[in-house]
Amino acid sequence: MLKRRMVFYRWSSQDSDKVFDPHDVVRDLYARLQADEEAGILDSGDSTVAVIPIEFADKTRPVRLQLLSLRSAGRLPAKWRPDAPLDSIPLLEGEYSADVTHVCIWADGIAGQEYHANAPRLNRLSFFLRRKLGVRTQFDPLYNPDMFDRLERLRGRLRSVHITLVNPHYAHSTDRSGAFGELIPAVFGSRAPSLNVQLGMGRYGPRDRFLDAGIEDAVFDIAEHAHEQVDRMVVGGINPATGKSERVDLLNERVQIERALPEDSRVNSIPESSVAFDAIEEARTELDGSALIERSLQAQAVHK
Template identity: 40%
Template sequence: MVDRKIIFYRWMPVNSRPAFVPHAVATALAKKIADDEYAAMLEGKEITTAVHVIAAGSATTPSRFRLLSLRSVDNRPLQWEPGADLAPLPLLDDQYPADVTYVTVWPDYYAAQDSYSDAPRLGRLAHFLIKKENAHVSFDPLYMPDVYERLHDIRGQMRGVQMSLTRPEYMDRTSGILRTFLPAIYGHSAPSVKVEVGMGKYTKRDQYFTPEADEAVFQIAESAHELVDRLIIRGRSRRTNRMETLNMMTERLQETVSLPSSKEASAFPDPDATFKAHDAAYQAFKDRGVLDRATQALLTASR
């Protein structure tokens, strides 16, 4: 069995021309890949993205994708064995070490993926679809319905934040938001950056972040979530006057599942079982009204 978290998103068209229709985009992409197998790949400097259409879907049924991140030759892991030196993995030119996740996109503006520590994120799928299909879509993670309310309850009374960013070059995409916290001295040469900022235990209990730093944290939490791998916020609740800690990575709308292993790779789940888990979690959240409440909280926070 393989443990995974089924994480939910709200997808939205980025612009209206051309309109983003999941099954139409999936159908067009599947045809391109059938004509040219390399159409499934989008090369990057360090990591290449690959996408396969598992099911194109329809106006009433979901579209399903396999999303992979592929390491380039210069960034592939090494192999080792006792009594031997390090050596490159014996791979052919067209073979790649891959991390894979499965993605379901429903027609009613929801999406889900099976997540784990190295899973490629849906921002990668969105970038792929822009480049390959001129299909503009964004995937915003959904949080438990009360998260934004709790987040705004500590606004202006924040005392600490822990943040990590594994790709410092992403700073260029944030219009300076992350530069409030990431030391400029690291530049793009640092392979990863971790920052912890907080008021010391000897500071006054009513001493909080500056308005500029406070605003930067909230912008990251609300609109730059794809850029961070860790975001823990501490602040004093106005409602209870107690310290509140919000781990934005664990407050996501998600379902933890154990899935049967794939026959081809035991470390990864069986694709059919994974998609069934997507559907089961989607239906359960929908029946309980959780998806609607999480969406309403997202839309309210974005205003």
């Protein structure tokens, strides 16, 4: 069995002239794939993404698709074992290694993903849709309703921030790159394949020293308005009410339900697809029953 998190997002159209309709867009992609099998692949230079339509005909049900992060032979890690020298992992021409995730997109503005450590994030899906189909949409992770309030309590007393972007191009290619520019050295730009930024006052320094206002403003701007572009974001500071250190980890604060899914009979590193899709839909039903998605939407609307 494979442990997976079913995490949820709010999607929104970013172009009033070409509104995102998940069923119509995936149907369009499917038609293009019939004419050109490469239509579902996007190579941005630093990374390669593929989208595979699975179900999209019934508008009363969510779209089902697979999102793949691909690596060709030249980008693969080496194969190793203690009693043998390093060796390459063989791939034939046109083959890739793939990290796979399953995605459901509902017409009412909610999306769900079968999430694991190597799963491509939905910012890659929005990047694919924009580049390949000319459709501008955005996927914002949904968070526990009190997350932003707990983050707000640390304002003025931030001591650390840890941000990871797998592909900085996603941040620099948007209109909201100013906040990232405060934290990411301009010399790297979007040419670096990944960035891992850690800023802090040190564990053993005075507890009354905090990150400066410019960095703090950038951190809160990203947390409130551009969190879909980061793969990891952990903020630490001092809660003035208690005088104690607190950490807010955006990944662990996402609206989610954990499930154990059976392995695919042919590929034991991924779950059986129909079970993964069903698990996302069942998790959505459970969260709707507790009104957690609705309360999360209301909480995030306040911070838009």
